[in-house]
Amino acid sequence: MDYFSRFNMRYGTEYIEPNNYLSQKVPLVYFCDYLRAKEPSNPNFLLVFKNKDNIQPIPMLEKASSILNLILEFTFSVHFGKLNYTQKASKNNLVMVCVPRSRKEGELTDTQKYFRKTVSDFAKNHPLIGDATSAIIRIKNTATTHLSRGAYATDGNMPYPGITKDTCYIDESQIKGKYVILVDDIYTKSVNVVEDCAQALLDYGAYKVMVFTIAKTKKFEVNLDELF
Secondary structure (H helix, E strand, C coil), X not given: CCHHHHCCEEEEEEEECCCCCCCCCEEEEEEEEECCCCCCCCCHHHHHHHCCXXXXXXXXXXXXXXXXXXXXXXXXXXXXXXXXXXXXXXXXXXXXXXXXXXXXXXXXXXXXXXXXXXXXXXXXHCCCCEXXXXXXXXXXXXXXXXXXXXXXXXXXXXXXXXXXXXHEEECHHHHCCCEEXXXXXXXXXXXXXXXXXXXXXXHCCCCEEEXXXXXXXXXCCCCHHHCC
């Protein structure tokens, strides 16, 4: 707990409510708040995974990966016992999936794939969770929602209902009938990337979807140009 004291921890459960992107409410678990850009209590280690130039040194990636793994271990040890629909879960029916990056798979750097790799390794080593991090793969670029201008990721659409199914390969065999934990770094209400991805999983036969993010923006009134 002392290690995590730097973060504005919440590790609570709430619900993402239905909207034009999502047909039913789904549980949301998040570890800490994301406050204004550059706040020391933010999970700023996540910035390491977002580097688009593939120049992050291995020790820095491994440190960020270690922090992410600790947060995953801590949060799931707290919450698994409280989630009714995971009480009878096993590696056969409880799987972990990542929200895909905005860029298509072939354009991602090794650095940008490291968040998913860490989640994949966590699932493989967890006694209750199966690894389905390859179930959703982006095959067509979409706009980067944390950037409001600039050349990076301007050749794709902003979120719209159904964008996940339109721009991703989805392996139905990995998610049909499963309890799915959908993992992302930061959840921001009204961006709707997570909502659309959760709906795609439900449409492809997921039995239940729970969203887990490292952080949730405390308020949507944030200057997107300052985030990165």
